[in-house]
Amino acid sequence: MTAITAVDQRVLNPHPSLAQALRDTFTMAWRALLRVRRTPEQWADVVLQPILFTVMFAFLFGGAIAGDVQTYLPALIPGILVQSVITTSVVTGVQLREDMDTGVFDRFRTLPIARIAPLSGALLTDTLRYAIATAMTFAVGAAIGYRPGGGLVGVVLAGLLVVVCSWALSWIFAFVGVLARSATTVQAMSFMVLFPLTFLSNAFVPTETLPTWLRWFADLNPVSHLITGVRELANTGQVGADVGWALLGAAVVVAIFAPLTVRAYMRKA
């Protein structure tokens, strides 16, 4: 072993720079990818769930809500897409909790890295999960007869919008993940947030059919704006006001939950 550099010869940074934070985030994301390679079953949900949900809801509700399955698909596919991908983002919190329970997270805390990196890296890798779930949903939709009017560009933009917003929402579940005692708790708590948010929206039924109080919530629900934005992009190729609202909502969620999550993570002994 070679002699070490003396302490007074070392260049010491008082704080991690933004460039370092980005670099550390990508390293952590790469670590998460390596872990997926070892345990591919972790990603079974993003492949199987879109198939199951899409087929199930299309044939279950198609006739009742829109008269037939084909007429229902343009409304359903964006709805089911948003619901599936957001459900997938719950796993972020669960896996983060499991990861934090291992000793390696303690080592991360002793390293001179950006404090946000272990979290932002994991969340970055998860955008790949969302992309897979998005592609699967559109593929299954196409297989059962969905022909988006927005063309490929509209579909890709719609997919991107879903991935960005889900990434933003995953900060909520990451926050729950950092705070909760166990992975099981994370799951239970997250689904209590998730179900009202995704089902009490315009995902499956037009909000006009809802009682006034519920309609008030469903219309206000940011998930509804996201779904409307996705519908516009995928079915007509138009960028509507709802895309803006969805992105604004996403930005607000990140602005609140990213700092909260990092702070909670830093406090956790």
Next chain:
Amino acid sequence: MKNQPVPWAVEAEGLVKVFGENRAVDGVDLRVAAGSIYGVLGPNGAGKTTTLSMLATLLRPDGGRARVFGHDVVAEPHVVRQLLGVTGQAASVDEKLSATENLVIFGRLLGLSWKASRAKSAELLEAFGLTEAANRPLANFSGGMRRRLDLAASLIAQPPLIFLDEPTTGLDPRTRSQMWDTIRDLVATGSTVLLTTQYLDEADQLADRIAVIDHGRVVAEGTPDELKASVGTASLHLEPASPSDTPRVLAAIDTVLGVRATVTAEGARVTAPMADPGRVTDLLVALRAADVHLAGLSVQKPTLDEVFLTITGAGAPVPDQEVAA
């Protein structure tokens, strides 16, 4: 930012950590000279790991202050982390990745390029005899291999200060002495090592100075020789043929040598500090007069076990692992 040379690698004053009702660390002072091996010795639950965690910026102290090479652990945690490598209970490796993947990731996080990171990881795996297992999943690693990988991970940045939290707990004697050699090599390269241990012989073998911690407090501090000297120059061990004679042996030691002896838990052996070997004859004569028969008698240079016994007033910690001290 350049730093003035500082003599102390670690300076802690009155460190306190409270968990609920439990004062896990209750006013610990430590001074570790740069370039030395410093041992923190104590039984399970004495507060060793908690103390180390505070110095490693893992836990925020509830009281007191600590500096690493002059940098405050609370005010400048990022600087302190650049000077530290931590190994042991407090920090570990990723079970789901291979040894190489682990080291490359830590290398990247420590600012090395991909290339430098791979080279460093290969170099360390070689140095720690892990090259063959480099790409195997960690699940198949033995305890000794894991510990070596753990240590390798904390040496990537060649930090000037290394914390080893119970580096040999649970290792077999051979792996243990290999680990000791590695630790001595580290100091030879200019590093400072702060290690915790519950094994007295480990502290005796490795450390330049030792702090004995019990119930969250430093109860004794000094070089191994100073600590041993504090319990007398040598000690006398007596084994009564019948354990029922033990009280009479103690009484004889008290009257003849004028010191208090200690008894092992089983009551089979009596140990007394011995300042003047000439007085032993008097003691033996007194014992024969009292009709006490001895099964064994020996004179030993003091060990840290006796230091521990004398200082804490309790029996030496019984290691719960397969390795007996």
